[in-house]
Amino acid sequence: MTKINQPPANAFYAPTLLPAIEELLARGIPQDAIEAQFHRSLFGLRTPFMRIPLVLSRRFWAFALEQTGDPLIGLAAGRRFVSTATNGLTYLFDVAVSLESACAYFVRFFPFFNGHFHAQIVREDDRVELRLVETGSLRAAAPIADYILVSLCSMLRRKLLASGLGRDPVVGVSLLSATSEEHERAFRAPVLGERAYLAIRLDPQLFVAALTPGNQGLEQTLVELLEQTRRNSESTLLEQLSDYLIEDLAAADWKQFCAAQHLIERTAARRLKALGWSFSELLDEYRRYRAEDLLQAGELELVEVSDRLGYSDVQSFNRACLRWLGCAPGVYRARYHTQYWQ
Numbered sequence: 001m002t003k004i005n006q007p008p009a010n011a012f013y014a015p016t017l018l019p020a021i022e023e024l025l026a027r028g029i030p031q032d033a034i035e036a037q038f039h040r041s042l043f044g045l046r047t048p049f050m051r052i053p054l055v056l057s058r059r060f061w062a063f064a065l066e067q068t069g070d071p072l073i074g075l076a077a078g079r080r081f082v083s084t085a086t087n088g089l090t091y092l093f094d095v096a097v098s099l100e101s102a103c104a105y106f107v108r109f110f111p112f113f114n115g116h117f118h119a120q121i122v123r124e125d126d127r128v129e130l131r132l133v134e135t136g137s138l139r140a141a142a143p144i145a146d147y148i149l150v151s152l153c154s155m156l157r158r159k160l161l162a163s164g165l166g167r168d169p170v171v172g173v174s175l176l177s178a179t180s181e182e183h184e185r186a187f188r189a190p191v192l193g194e195r196a197y198l199a200i201r202l203d204p205q206l207f208v209a210a211l212t213p214g215n216q217g218l219e220q221t222l223v224e225l226l227e228q229t230r231r232n233s234e235s236t237l238l239e240q241l242s243d244y245l246i247e248d249l250a251a252a253d254w255k256q257f258c259a260a261q262h263l264i265e266r267t268a269a270r271r272l273k274a275l276g277w278s279f280s281e282l283l284d285e286y287r288r289y290r291a292e293d294l295l296q297a298g299e300l301e302l303v304e305v306s307d308r309l310g311y312s313d314v315q316s317f318n319r320a321c322l323r324w325l326g327c328a329p330g331v332y333r334a335r336y337h338t339q340y341w342q
Contacts, residue, residue, distance in 0.1 A: 020077035039276025053242035074143030078150030097214040116140040132198040163211035
C-alpha cells in the first residue's frame with residue numbers, strides 16, 4: 001500500500017486534466033494554445049496512463065487563470081470530471097462495496113494519478129475525513145485543489161445515488177485557501193478556509209454502510225490492472241530530468257545529469273527535444289514555479305531564494321522574475337502577502 005511518508009511524487013497522470021482542458025475549450029481557448037502548455041497534442045495527452053512532469057500541472061493552471069481571468073476555474077472544470085474522466089481508479093471507486101473501501105482504494109492509488117497530494121483516511125472520535133496532504137515537489141495552486149475536491153465530492157455522491165440512498169455523504173470541506181460563496185454552492189456543504197490541509201468530512205454512518213452487493217472478482221481484476229500499470233510505468237527521459245532538477249536546482253548541470261544516467265549528451269538532447277523540451281527550457285520552468293513557492297512562503301531572504309534557484313547573483317534572479325512575473329521578486333512577494341491577508 002502507498003505510504004504517506006514516501007518521497008514526493010514529481011509526475012502526474014496526464015489524462016486527469018482532460019476535463020479541465022474541455023472546460024477551457026468550451027470557453028473558447030484555442031486548442032493549439034492549450035497544447036503548447038504541454039508541448040504535446042491533445043491526442044497524445046489521451047494516451048492511457050501517460051505521466052508527465054508535475055511542473056506542467058502548475059504551468060497548465062497558471063495558463064487557465066491567465067486565459068479565463070476566473071480564479072474559480074478549478075470549480076467549473078471539476079464539475080466535468082466524473083462525467084468525462086474514466087480510468088481504473090474511478091471504476092474501482094464505483095464498484096467498491098462501501099465508501100470506506102472506495103476511499104481505501106483512493107488512498108492506495110491516488111499518488112500515481114496526482115503528484116501534488118497523497119490521501120489519508122482520518123478517524124477522530126465520531127468524525128471521518130478524507131484528507132489530501134500536499135507532498136509534491138511544487139505546491140498546488142488553489143484551482144488544482146478546487147478541481148480535485150469538486151470531482152471527488154461528485155464521485156462520493158454518485159456512489160450514494162447508485163445505492164438508492166437519498167442522503168448526502170459529504171458533511172463539510174476544508175480548503176488551504178480562502179473560501180467564497182461559490183465554493184459553498186459548488187461543494188454543497190459547509191466550507192472552512194485557510195486550513196492546514198484539504199479534507200472532505202464524511203458522514204461516519206454512511207462511510208461504513210454497505211452500498212452495493214459487491215463484485216469481489218471485478219474489484220480484484222481492477223486492482224491487479226492498476227498495480228500492473230504502476231509497476232510497469234517506466235519514467236521517460238523528461239521525468240528523469242525533472243526528478244533531477246527539482247532535487248537541487250542550484251546544482252543542476254546537463255553534463256552531470258547525462259553522466260549519471262550514462263547518456264551521451266548529444267543523443268540525450270535529441271531524445272529530450274523529441275519530447276518537446278530542452279534542458280534550459282525545463283530548468284527555467286522549474287525555477288519559475290519554485291521561485292513563486294519560495295517567495296509566497298516568505299521565509300527566505302531574496303538572496304537565499306536566488307541561491308536556491310541556482311542564480312549566480314540577485315540581479316540575474318531579478319531579471320528572470322521580471323520575465324516570469326512582470327515585476328521584481330520583492331514586489332511580487334509584497335503583493336502576494338497583501339492579497340493573502342486582505
